[in-house]
Amino acid sequence: MAVVKALIFLNAFSLFICLLIIFLDRIISNYGICKITINNDKEFTAKGGKSLLRTLFENKYFIPSACGGKGTCGYCRVKVLNEDIPVSPSESLIFTREEIKANYRLSCQLKVKTDLRIEIPSEYLEIREYKGSLESSEPVTSDIKKIRIKLLEPDTIDFKPGQYVQVRIGGEAGTDYRAYSMASDPEERNSIELNVKLIPDGLGSSYIHALKEGEKIFFSGPYGDFFLRTDSARKIVCVAGGVGLAPIKSIVLAWSRQPDKRILELYYGSRTIKDLYDHDIFVKIGEANKNLRYFPALSQEDPEWKGDRGYIHNIIQEKLTAGEESEAYLCGPPIMIDAVTKVLTEKGIPLERIYYDKF
């Protein structure tokens, strides 16, 4: 009897507390309707209480964000013209003191509570939302899938090789976004290819891996200042680690169409032979174009592999000629980017000509 009484009481108490919290949340966290003004020009109203990033997305203003609103990538920065917007701990890690003084804030960390006036670069206003359908989804390694999306509305996209899109997780009703780089040639304007690595319990990758052919998919883009520069005749050094190959592949494909090809050195590092997807494509491009120098390397022992072994920065150390006029494009895990950047600067490539995409 006592047990039943205790159980009933415990449940009733928990229910009461939950209802109390919901009730208080309604009253306390009700920020009413807030007006957001962008670049002193465009404005819209929205219900307060959500992050500025989400509010902007819901109103079809797209700004870059790669980490999914966790406050770690720093891409979603906006300049806030209001006074007295507090600085969160994650913002003080991302921004320098001058930037905070100049009122830069992360829109994913800033909650809309009052009317806000913000400034964003005008090119963000040209980013738009696309609707597409999944054309094919092909596993290329044990955890990476090649996703091809056919564009429906609008039916073409213009992007620079190396840029990325933000896929809306959960279809039309979804409110979360995850960033993926285009792996396809920008010339194929009516479809794009993404390479998605399955992260255990990852919101974005598990959604995309589970998509069936023909299903609708929504994304916005293109984003990012990681793209192939075409204003010089410098040598191009591309370095890809694992699924970081995606934007690099786009760069190589775009490069292979150019008439007077600059020299391109491609360093592609992976763990095992099975993880070295799209290897054949680069071998084939290399056979057709003398200017492509392709250096794949595996970090783990593999009896079938006849090529180089070792971490990719050691391969670069060994193969790259020092002192040449070059620019570098790196994409891969942060630890690889850091190690490769060190080698490249030692080889005489200045930091401002090393472009990278860390994930």
Add this chain to the structure above:
Amino acid sequence: MKELFLLLFASIVTSNIALTYFLGMCPFLAISKEIKVATGMGAAVTVVMTFTSLANWLINNLILLPAKLEFLQFLIFIITIAAMVQVLEMFLDRYSPTLYSAFGIFLPLITVNCAILGVSLFMVLRSYSLIETIFYSFGSGLGWTVAIVAIGGLRKGLIFSDPPKNFGAAGITAILAGLMALAFIGFTGVVRG
């Protein structure tokens, strides 16, 4: 009245919740690297401690004891603490954004701070009255703050010292906490006088 202030003094100094009962050790060791951060955590703990033990006293004396359900104290107290922290967070977010961003991550962390639950349980064990509970919990919060700020100050000095490598940062801090506990026990006679 005198007893109340003695209780307050005792809970700050002689029976300090951190240094004589060693409760709330995770934040005590983890976020005492800087005095400023430690002060923020201490303030948050003091506020939450006072409000939760007040709420828990009311629930315990008005509901649990009359209904003979005092064996549910652990569960009910934990739920109250979690709810209280949640409400406090909403409240600060709405009405004091600067304080909210100053507390930052510390506020939700307090939910799992065992010193908070400890104070609620001690108050039952020692059968404190409502007014005694307020003095005791506020004092315990202050005491915890004093302890974490003091160790924060000591740890700053550690940067310039050279402890044996195997102690690591946490090991040497635990030893420091032990020495501080010894020092705090030295206050014992003061209260009796």
